[in-house]
Amino acid sequence: MKRREISFSPPDISEAEIAEVVETLKSGWITTGPRTKLLERRLAAYIATGDNHADADDYVDRVVCLNSATAAEELALRILGIGPGDEVIVPAYTYTASASCVIHCGATVRFVDIVKDGDPLTHLPEMDYRKVEEVINERTKAIVPVDLGGIVCDYDRIYEIIEKKKELFHPTESDGTPLGELSSRIQRSIGRIAVVADSAHSLGASRTVEGRKQYCGQIADFTSFSFHAVKNFTTAEGGALTWRQISGVEDKEIYSMLQLLSLHGQNKDALSKSKRGSWEYDIIGPWYKCNMTDIMAAIGLRQLDRYPDLLERRTSIINKYDAVCDELGITHLNHHVPGMDSSNHLYLIRIPGITEEIRNEIIRKLGDEGVAANVHYKPLPMMTAYGRDCSEYPNSYDYYHNLISLPLHTKLSDEDVEYVCEILKKVAGEYC
Ligand SMILES: Cc1ncc(COP(=O)(O)O)c(C=O)c1O
Numbered sequence: 001m002k003r004r005e006i007s008f009s010p011p012d013i014s015e016a017e018i019a020e021v022v023e024t025l026k027s028g029w030i031t032t033g034p035r036t037k038l039l040e041r042r043l044a045a046y047i048a049t050g051d052n053h054a055d056a057d058d059y060v061d062r063v064v065c066l067n068s069a070t071a072a073e074e075l076a077l078r079i080l081g082i083g084p085g086d087e088v089i090v091p092a093y094t095y096t097a098s099a100s101c102v103i104h105c106g107a108t109v110r111f112v113d114i115v116k117d118g119d120p121l122t123h124l125p126e127m128d129y130r131k132v133e134e135v136i137n138e139r140t141k142a143i144v145p146v147d148l149g150g151i152v153c154d155y156d157r158i159y160e161i162i163e164k165k166k167e168l169f170h171p172t173e174s175d176g177t178p179l180g181e182l183s184s185r186i187q188r189s190i191g192r193i194a195v196v197a198d199s200a201h202s203l204g205a206s207r208t209v210e211g212r213k214q215y216c217g218q219i220a221d222f223t224s225f226s227f228h229a230v231k232n233f234t235t236a237e238g239g240a241l242t243w244r245q246i247s248g249v250e251d252k253e254i255y256s257m258l259q260l261l262s263l264h265g266q267n268k269d270a271l272s273k274s275k276r277g278s279w280e281y282d283i284i285g286p287w288y289k290c291n292m293t294d295i296m297a298a299i300g301l302r303q304l305d306r307y308p309d310l311l312e313r314r315t316s317i318i319n320k321y322d323a324v325c326d327e328l329g330i331t332h333l334n335h336h337v338p339g340m341d342s343s344n345h346l347y348l349i350r351i352p353g354i355t356e357e358i359r360n361e362i363i364r365k366l367g368d369e370g371v372a373a374n375v376h377y378k379p380l381p382m383m384t385a386y387g388r389d390c391s392e393y394p395n396s397y398d399y400y401h402n403l404i405s406l407p408l409h410t411k412l413s414d415e416d417v418e419y420v421c422e423i424l425k426k427v428a429g430e431y432c
Helices: 015-027 035-050 069-079 096-104 129-135 155-164 176-188 253-261 294-328 355-370 392-401 416-431
Strands: 063-066 087-091 108-112 140-143 194-198 206-209 213-217 222-226 239-243 349-350 403-406
Touching: 015 222, 035 063, 035 069, 035 213, 035 239, 063 294, 063 349, 069 096, 069 176, 069 194, 069 222, 069 239, 069 253, 087 349, 096 108, 108 129, 129 155, 155 194, 176 194, 176 206, 176 253, 194 355, 239 253, 294 349, 294 416, 355 392, 355 403, 392 403, 403 416
Parallel strands: 087 108, 087 140, 140 194, 194 222
Antiparallel strands: 063 239, 206 213, 222 239, 349 403
Protein backbone atom coordinates (compact mmCIF):
# COMPACT_ATOMS: atom_id res chain seq x y z
CA MET A 1 0.00 0.00 0.00
CA LYS A 2 1.35 3.39 -0.98
CA ARG A 3 2.19 5.58 2.02
CA ARG A 4 -0.07 8.53 2.73
CA GLU A 5 0.29 11.47 5.12
CA ILE A 6 -2.84 11.77 7.24
CA SER A 7 -3.01 14.80 9.50
CA PHE A 8 -5.10 14.75 12.66
CA SER A 9 -7.59 17.56 12.26
CA PRO A 10 -6.90 20.21 9.61
CA PRO A 11 -9.53 22.93 9.05
CA ASP A 12 -11.92 22.43 6.13
CA ILE A 13 -12.01 25.86 4.48
CA SER A 14 -13.63 26.20 1.05
CA GLU A 15 -13.60 29.03 -1.48
CA ALA A 16 -16.90 30.24 0.04
CA GLU A 17 -15.28 31.02 3.42
CA ILE A 18 -12.31 32.67 1.70
CA ALA A 19 -14.60 34.86 -0.44
CA GLU A 20 -16.67 35.92 2.58
CA VAL A 21 -13.53 36.87 4.52
CA VAL A 22 -12.25 38.91 1.57
CA GLU A 23 -15.65 40.60 1.30
CA THR A 24 -15.51 41.43 5.02
CA LEU A 25 -11.99 42.84 4.77
CA LYS A 26 -13.16 45.09 1.94
CA SER A 27 -16.40 46.08 3.68
CA GLY A 28 -14.91 48.68 6.02
CA TRP A 29 -16.07 46.78 9.16
CA ILE A 30 -13.84 44.01 10.53
CA THR A 31 -14.50 43.79 14.28
CA THR A 32 -17.82 42.82 15.96
CA GLY A 33 -20.57 44.02 13.67
CA PRO A 34 -23.27 42.89 11.23
CA ARG A 35 -21.69 39.54 10.35
CA THR A 36 -21.29 38.57 14.02
CA LYS A 37 -24.94 39.48 14.66
CA LEU A 38 -26.03 37.50 11.61
CA LEU A 39 -24.02 34.47 12.73
CA GLU A 40 -25.71 34.67 16.15
CA ARG A 41 -29.15 34.63 14.47
CA ARG A 42 -28.15 31.79 12.14
CA LEU A 43 -26.73 29.73 15.02
CA ALA A 44 -29.87 30.38 17.04
CA ALA A 45 -31.94 28.98 14.19
CA TYR A 46 -29.65 26.00 13.82
CA ILE A 47 -29.67 25.18 17.53
CA ALA A 48 -33.43 25.65 17.68
CA THR A 49 -34.23 23.29 14.88
CA GLY A 50 -31.13 21.97 13.18
CA ASP A 51 -32.40 23.69 10.06
CA ASN A 52 -30.49 26.68 8.71
CA HIS A 53 -33.58 28.14 7.11
CA ALA A 54 -35.85 28.06 10.12
CA ASP A 55 -37.30 31.16 11.68
CA ALA A 56 -34.87 32.09 14.43
CA ASP A 57 -36.94 34.84 16.00
CA ASP A 58 -37.68 32.95 19.22
CA TYR A 59 -34.03 32.23 19.79
CA VAL A 60 -32.35 35.35 18.49
CA ASP A 61 -31.52 36.76 21.90
CA ARG A 62 -30.16 33.49 23.20
CA VAL A 63 -26.83 33.20 21.35
CA VAL A 64 -23.77 35.35 21.91
CA CYS A 65 -20.71 34.79 19.73
CA LEU A 66 -17.37 35.16 21.50
CA ASN A 67 -13.69 34.49 20.89
CA SER A 68 -13.66 30.97 22.42
CA ALA A 69 -15.62 28.31 24.26
CA THR A 70 -13.45 29.08 27.28
CA ALA A 71 -14.73 32.66 27.31
CA ALA A 72 -18.28 31.37 26.81
CA GLU A 73 -18.12 29.07 29.83
CA GLU A 74 -16.44 31.72 31.94
CA LEU A 75 -19.10 34.30 31.09
CA ALA A 76 -21.82 31.76 31.94
CA LEU A 77 -20.26 31.31 35.38
CA ARG A 78 -19.82 35.08 35.78
CA ILE A 79 -23.43 35.89 34.86
CA LEU A 80 -24.52 33.20 37.29
CA GLY A 81 -22.54 35.08 39.95
CA ILE A 82 -20.31 32.10 40.77
CA GLY A 83 -17.25 33.10 42.77
CA PRO A 84 -15.21 32.59 45.94
CA GLY A 85 -16.81 30.14 48.38
CA ASP A 86 -18.76 28.35 45.62
CA GLU A 87 -18.06 24.86 44.25
CA VAL A 88 -18.54 23.64 40.68
CA ILE A 89 -18.62 19.95 39.73
CA VAL A 90 -16.44 19.04 36.72
CA PRO A 91 -15.55 15.60 35.34
CA ALA A 92 -11.93 14.53 35.94
CA TYR A 93 -11.95 13.39 32.31
CA THR A 94 -12.02 16.52 30.18
CA TYR A 95 -9.94 19.37 28.76
CA THR A 96 -8.57 22.01 31.12
CA ALA A 97 -10.96 24.74 29.90
CA SER A 98 -13.93 22.96 31.55
CA ALA A 99 -12.23 23.46 34.94
CA SER A 100 -9.94 26.48 34.55
CA CYS A 101 -12.89 28.86 34.04
CA VAL A 102 -14.15 27.89 37.49
CA ILE A 103 -10.78 28.82 38.96
CA HIS A 104 -10.69 32.10 37.02
CA CYS A 105 -13.94 33.02 38.77
CA GLY A 106 -12.41 32.29 42.20
CA ALA A 107 -14.62 29.26 42.83
CA THR A 108 -13.48 25.70 43.67
CA VAL A 109 -13.46 22.77 41.22
CA ARG A 110 -14.89 19.50 42.58
CA PHE A 111 -13.65 16.79 40.22
CA VAL A 112 -15.78 13.68 39.86
CA ASP A 113 -14.47 10.44 38.39
CA ILE A 114 -16.13 8.92 35.34
CA VAL A 115 -18.12 5.71 35.40
CA LYS A 116 -15.94 2.65 34.65
CA ASP A 117 -15.51 2.24 30.87
CA GLY A 118 -17.93 5.10 30.24
CA ASP A 119 -21.61 4.85 29.40
CA PRO A 120 -22.51 1.21 28.59
CA LEU A 121 -24.15 2.14 25.27
CA THR A 122 -22.13 5.04 23.84
CA HIS A 123 -18.90 4.50 25.87
CA LEU A 124 -18.92 8.24 26.54
CA PRO A 125 -16.68 8.94 29.56
CA GLU A 126 -19.54 10.37 31.62
CA MET A 127 -19.32 11.31 35.26
CA ASP A 128 -20.29 8.65 37.78
CA TYR A 129 -23.62 10.15 38.77
CA ARG A 130 -23.70 8.36 42.13
CA LYS A 131 -20.52 10.24 42.97
CA VAL A 132 -22.03 13.49 41.70
CA GLU A 133 -24.85 12.99 44.19
CA GLU A 134 -22.34 12.38 47.00
CA VAL A 135 -20.28 15.54 46.43
CA ILE A 136 -23.19 17.98 46.18
CA ASN A 137 -23.30 20.24 49.24
CA GLU A 138 -24.54 23.69 50.24
CA ARG A 139 -21.68 25.39 48.38
CA THR A 140 -22.33 23.62 45.04
CA LYS A 141 -23.55 26.19 42.50
CA ALA A 142 -23.04 24.54 39.10
CA ILE A 143 -22.21 21.33 37.28
CA VAL A 144 -20.30 21.20 33.98
CA PRO A 145 -21.26 18.09 31.97
CA VAL A 146 -18.99 17.61 28.94
CA ASP A 147 -20.58 16.37 25.68
CA LEU A 148 -17.23 14.91 24.70
CA GLY A 149 -16.55 14.00 21.10
CA GLY A 150 -20.03 15.17 20.12
CA ILE A 151 -22.09 12.78 22.26
CA VAL A 152 -24.81 14.21 24.50
CA CYS A 153 -24.54 13.41 28.23
CA ASP A 154 -27.37 11.92 30.28
CA TYR A 155 -29.03 15.22 31.17
CA ASP A 156 -32.17 13.50 32.48
CA ARG A 157 -30.07 11.90 35.19
CA ILE A 158 -28.28 15.19 35.93
CA TYR A 159 -31.55 17.12 36.29
CA GLU A 160 -33.03 14.33 38.44
CA ILE A 161 -30.06 14.54 40.85
CA ILE A 162 -29.98 18.32 41.15
CA GLU A 163 -33.76 18.50 41.62
CA LYS A 164 -33.41 15.94 44.43
CA LYS A 165 -30.69 18.06 46.07
CA LYS A 166 -32.60 21.33 45.63
CA GLU A 167 -33.01 22.00 49.36
CA LEU A 168 -29.20 22.32 49.72
CA PHE A 169 -29.12 25.18 47.18
CA HIS A 170 -28.99 28.76 48.49
CA PRO A 171 -28.99 31.49 45.84
CA THR A 172 -26.34 34.19 46.20
CA GLU A 173 -27.65 37.52 47.52
CA SER A 174 -27.34 40.56 45.25
CA ASP A 175 -24.40 42.83 46.05
CA GLY A 176 -26.36 45.80 44.70
CA THR A 177 -24.46 46.09 41.40
CA PRO A 178 -26.30 45.53 38.07
CA LEU A 179 -24.39 42.24 37.55
CA GLY A 180 -24.94 41.12 41.14
CA GLU A 181 -28.67 41.88 40.89
CA LEU A 182 -29.03 39.92 37.64
CA SER A 183 -26.94 36.98 38.91
CA SER A 184 -28.96 36.73 42.08
CA ARG A 185 -32.22 36.85 40.10
CA ILE A 186 -30.95 34.13 37.71
CA GLN A 187 -29.90 31.90 40.62
CA ARG A 188 -33.23 32.42 42.41
CA SER A 189 -35.19 31.70 39.28
CA ILE A 190 -33.25 28.52 38.43
CA GLY A 191 -33.58 27.57 42.13
CA ARG A 192 -31.08 24.72 42.01
CA ILE A 193 -27.55 23.92 40.85
CA ALA A 194 -27.10 25.39 37.35
CA VAL A 195 -26.22 23.10 34.44
CA VAL A 196 -23.42 24.76 32.46
CA ALA A 197 -22.72 22.34 29.61
CA ASP A 198 -19.32 22.20 27.96
CA SER A 199 -20.45 21.39 24.43
CA ALA A 200 -17.20 22.58 22.88
CA HIS A 201 -17.35 19.57 20.53
CA SER A 202 -21.07 19.32 20.05
CA LEU A 203 -22.60 21.91 17.76
CA GLY A 204 -25.41 20.07 16.00
CA ALA A 205 -25.50 17.09 18.38
CA SER A 206 -28.98 16.15 19.52
CA ARG A 207 -31.11 13.74 21.49
CA THR A 208 -34.73 12.83 20.86
CA VAL A 209 -37.20 13.27 23.70
CA GLU A 210 -40.81 12.12 23.20
CA GLY A 211 -40.35 12.22 19.43
CA ARG A 212 -38.85 15.74 19.44
CA LYS A 213 -35.23 16.47 18.63
CA GLN A 214 -33.44 18.57 21.22
CA TYR A 215 -30.15 20.08 20.11
CA CYS A 216 -27.21 20.84 22.37
CA GLY A 217 -27.88 24.40 23.44
CA GLN A 218 -31.51 23.64 24.31
CA ILE A 219 -30.83 21.12 27.07
CA ALA A 220 -28.57 22.72 29.70
CA ASP A 221 -29.22 26.05 31.43
CA PHE A 222 -26.14 27.48 29.67
CA THR A 223 -24.13 25.82 26.86
CA SER A 224 -20.73 26.74 25.43
CA PHE A 225 -19.51 25.78 21.94
CA SER A 226 -16.01 25.97 20.50
CA PHE A 227 -15.21 27.10 16.96
CA HIS A 228 -11.47 26.54 17.39
CA ALA A 229 -9.47 25.57 14.30
CA VAL A 230 -9.62 21.81 15.05
CA LYS A 231 -13.38 21.72 15.63
CA ASN A 232 -16.04 20.45 13.19
CA PHE A 233 -17.25 24.00 12.69
CA THR A 234 -14.58 26.67 12.83
CA THR A 235 -14.06 30.42 12.85
CA ALA A 236 -10.26 29.91 13.39
CA GLU A 237 -10.68 30.77 17.06
CA GLY A 238 -14.16 31.41 18.38
CA GLY A 239 -17.08 30.15 20.33
CA ALA A 240 -20.63 30.85 21.40
CA LEU A 241 -22.75 30.79 24.52
CA THR A 242 -26.43 29.94 24.48
CA TRP A 243 -29.01 29.44 27.22
CA ARG A 244 -32.50 28.19 27.95
CA GLN A 245 -35.21 30.65 28.82
CA ILE A 246 -35.16 31.52 32.53
CA SER A 247 -38.50 32.55 34.00
CA GLY A 248 -38.57 36.08 35.36
CA VAL A 249 -35.44 37.02 33.40
CA GLU A 250 -35.66 38.51 29.91
CA ASP A 251 -33.36 36.96 27.29
CA LYS A 252 -32.44 40.52 26.33
CA GLU A 253 -31.16 41.22 29.86
CA ILE A 254 -28.84 38.21 29.65
CA TYR A 255 -27.79 39.09 26.10
CA SER A 256 -26.97 42.70 27.05
CA MET A 257 -25.04 41.68 30.17
CA LEU A 258 -23.02 39.16 28.12
CA GLN A 259 -22.23 41.93 25.63
CA LEU A 260 -21.02 44.10 28.48
CA LEU A 261 -19.00 41.30 30.07
CA SER A 262 -17.32 40.52 26.74
CA LEU A 263 -16.49 44.13 25.83
CA HIS A 264 -14.85 45.87 28.80
CA GLY A 265 -18.21 46.57 30.44
CA GLN A 266 -18.62 49.32 27.85
CA ASN A 267 -22.26 50.17 27.17
CA LYS A 268 -21.72 50.91 23.45
CA ASP A 269 -19.86 48.66 21.05
CA ALA A 270 -17.54 50.07 18.39
CA LEU A 271 -20.29 50.00 15.74
CA SER A 272 -22.75 52.03 17.86
CA LYS A 273 -20.01 54.48 18.85
CA SER A 274 -19.11 55.01 15.20
CA LYS A 275 -22.58 56.47 14.45
CA ARG A 276 -22.40 60.23 13.99
CA GLY A 277 -22.61 62.22 17.27
CA SER A 278 -22.75 59.05 19.30
CA TRP A 279 -19.31 58.95 20.90
CA GLU A 280 -20.21 58.98 24.57
CA TYR A 281 -20.26 55.75 26.53
CA ASP A 282 -20.11 54.49 30.09
CA ILE A 283 -18.12 51.64 31.67
CA ILE A 284 -20.55 49.61 33.77
CA GLY A 285 -17.94 47.22 35.22
CA PRO A 286 -14.18 46.55 34.83
CA TRP A 287 -14.83 43.45 32.76
CA TYR A 288 -13.35 41.29 29.99
CA LYS A 289 -12.48 41.42 26.29
CA CYS A 290 -13.54 38.32 24.42
CA ASN A 291 -15.78 39.44 21.55
CA MET A 292 -15.93 37.79 18.12
CA THR A 293 -14.77 39.78 15.08
CA ASP A 294 -16.67 40.00 11.78
CA ILE A 295 -13.72 38.31 10.06
CA MET A 296 -14.23 35.26 12.27
CA ALA A 297 -18.01 35.45 11.78
CA ALA A 298 -17.49 35.55 8.00
CA ILE A 299 -15.83 32.12 8.16
CA GLY A 300 -18.62 30.87 10.43
CA LEU A 301 -21.43 32.04 8.13
CA ARG A 302 -20.12 30.03 5.20
CA GLN A 303 -19.18 27.07 7.43
CA LEU A 304 -22.77 26.96 8.65
CA ASP A 305 -24.06 26.70 5.05
CA ARG A 306 -21.91 23.61 4.64
CA TYR A 307 -22.33 22.16 8.14
CA PRO A 308 -25.10 19.57 7.54
CA ASP A 309 -23.03 18.07 4.68
CA LEU A 310 -19.87 18.12 6.80
CA LEU A 311 -21.67 16.22 9.57
CA GLU A 312 -22.95 13.66 7.08
CA ARG A 313 -19.46 13.06 5.73
CA ARG A 314 -18.17 12.54 9.27
CA THR A 315 -20.91 9.95 9.85
CA SER A 316 -19.84 7.98 6.78
CA ILE A 317 -16.20 7.94 7.98
CA ILE A 318 -17.31 6.82 11.44
CA ASN A 319 -19.29 3.93 9.90
CA LYS A 320 -16.13 2.70 8.16
CA TYR A 321 -14.00 3.00 11.31
CA ASP A 322 -16.71 1.24 13.37
CA ALA A 323 -16.65 -1.76 11.03
CA VAL A 324 -12.87 -2.18 11.33
CA CYS A 325 -12.82 -1.69 15.12
CA ASP A 326 -15.66 -4.20 15.57
CA GLU A 327 -13.74 -6.70 13.45
CA LEU A 328 -10.59 -6.20 15.61
CA GLY A 329 -12.47 -6.24 18.93
CA ILE A 330 -11.52 -2.62 19.67
CA THR A 331 -13.97 -0.59 21.76
CA HIS A 332 -14.98 2.78 20.27
CA LEU A 333 -17.33 5.64 20.97
CA ASN A 334 -20.79 4.81 19.60
CA HIS A 335 -21.80 8.06 17.99
CA HIS A 336 -25.24 7.08 16.80
CA VAL A 337 -27.47 5.10 19.12
CA PRO A 338 -31.28 5.19 19.27
CA GLY A 339 -32.50 8.59 20.47
CA MET A 340 -29.10 10.25 20.09
CA ASP A 341 -27.25 11.89 17.22
CA SER A 342 -23.66 12.90 17.76
CA SER A 343 -21.86 15.76 16.04
CA ASN A 344 -19.14 13.20 15.22
CA HIS A 345 -16.24 15.25 16.52
CA LEU A 346 -13.76 12.70 17.88
CA TYR A 347 -13.18 9.03 17.16
CA LEU A 348 -11.91 7.49 20.40
CA ILE A 349 -10.82 3.87 20.49
CA ARG A 350 -9.70 1.75 23.45
CA ILE A 351 -7.55 -1.31 22.82
CA PRO A 352 -8.31 -4.01 25.37
CA GLY A 353 -5.51 -5.53 27.47
CA ILE A 354 -2.70 -3.08 26.66
CA THR A 355 -0.60 -0.89 28.95
CA GLU A 356 -0.11 2.86 28.66
CA GLU A 357 3.40 2.21 27.24
CA ILE A 358 2.02 -0.07 24.51
CA ARG A 359 -0.64 2.54 23.71
CA ASN A 360 2.11 5.12 23.23
CA GLU A 361 4.07 2.64 21.08
CA ILE A 362 0.99 2.12 18.86
CA ILE A 363 0.62 5.90 18.46
CA ARG A 364 4.30 6.09 17.45
CA LYS A 365 3.88 3.25 14.95
CA LEU A 366 0.77 4.87 13.45
CA GLY A 367 2.85 8.05 13.11
CA ASP A 368 5.64 6.12 11.40
CA GLU A 369 3.07 4.96 8.85
CA GLY A 370 1.93 8.57 8.27
CA VAL A 371 -1.21 8.47 10.43
CA ALA A 372 -1.35 11.21 13.08
CA ALA A 373 -3.14 10.01 16.20
CA ASN A 374 -3.82 11.71 19.50
CA VAL A 375 -5.20 11.17 23.02
CA HIS A 376 -8.36 12.88 24.28
CA TYR A 377 -7.73 13.29 27.19
CA LYS A 378 -5.09 12.84 29.83
CA PRO A 379 -7.30 13.21 32.95
CA LEU A 380 -6.97 16.66 34.53
CA PRO A 381 -5.84 15.43 37.98
CA MET A 382 -2.73 14.00 36.23
CA MET A 383 -1.73 17.50 35.10
CA THR A 384 0.67 19.75 37.03
CA ALA A 385 -1.93 22.52 37.39
CA TYR A 386 -4.36 20.11 39.05
CA GLY A 387 -1.97 18.34 41.43
CA ARG A 388 -0.54 15.40 39.43
CA ASP A 389 -2.40 12.80 41.44
CA CYS A 390 -5.04 10.66 39.78
CA SER A 391 -5.39 8.13 42.61
CA GLU A 392 -8.90 9.32 43.49
CA TYR A 393 -10.01 8.99 39.85
CA PRO A 394 -9.11 5.40 38.91
CA ASN A 395 -11.78 5.06 36.21
CA SER A 396 -10.51 8.18 34.44
CA TYR A 397 -6.97 6.81 34.44
CA ASP A 398 -8.22 3.42 33.26
CA TYR A 399 -10.19 4.98 30.39
CA TYR A 400 -7.17 7.03 29.33
CA HIS A 401 -4.43 4.40 29.58
CA ASN A 402 -5.39 2.45 26.45
CA LEU A 403 -7.11 5.23 24.50
CA ILE A 404 -6.20 6.54 21.05
CA SER A 405 -7.99 9.23 19.02
CA LEU A 406 -7.96 8.50 15.29
CA PRO A 407 -8.02 11.26 12.66
CA LEU A 408 -11.63 12.21 11.91
CA HIS A 409 -12.22 15.17 9.62
CA THR A 410 -13.72 16.20 6.30
CA LYS A 411 -10.43 16.64 4.46
CA LEU A 412 -10.07 12.84 4.45
CA SER A 413 -10.73 11.32 1.03
CA ASP A 414 -12.25 7.83 0.72
CA GLU A 415 -8.73 6.58 -0.06
CA ASP A 416 -7.38 8.24 3.11
CA VAL A 417 -10.07 6.56 5.19
CA GLU A 418 -9.23 3.16 3.63
CA TYR A 419 -5.56 3.83 4.36
CA VAL A 420 -6.24 4.65 8.05
CA CYS A 421 -8.31 1.45 8.32
CA GLU A 422 -5.55 -0.69 6.77
CA ILE A 423 -2.82 0.87 8.96
CA LEU A 424 -4.97 0.41 12.05
CA LYS A 425 -5.42 -3.27 11.19
CA LYS A 426 -1.69 -3.65 10.61
CA VAL A 427 -0.46 -1.75 13.70
CA ALA A 428 -3.17 -2.29 16.33
CA GLY A 429 -4.06 -5.74 14.95
CA GLU A 430 -0.75 -7.00 16.39
CA TYR A 431 -1.95 -6.26 19.92
CA CYS A 432 -5.62 -7.29 19.65
C1 LIG B 1 -13.89 19.77 26.07
C2 LIG B 1 -13.38 21.14 25.72
N1 LIG B 1 -13.87 22.21 26.37
C3 LIG B 1 -13.47 23.46 26.10
C4 LIG B 1 -12.52 23.69 25.12
C5 LIG B 1 -12.06 25.11 24.88
O1 LIG B 1 -12.38 25.56 23.61
P1 LIG B 1 -11.76 26.94 23.09
O2 LIG B 1 -10.41 26.64 22.59
O3 LIG B 1 -12.70 27.40 22.01
O4 LIG B 1 -11.76 27.87 24.24
C6 LIG B 1 -11.98 22.63 24.42
C7 LIG B 1 -10.97 22.89 23.38
O5 LIG B 1 -10.41 22.01 22.78
C8 LIG B 1 -12.42 21.32 24.72
O6 LIG B 1 -11.91 20.27 24.06
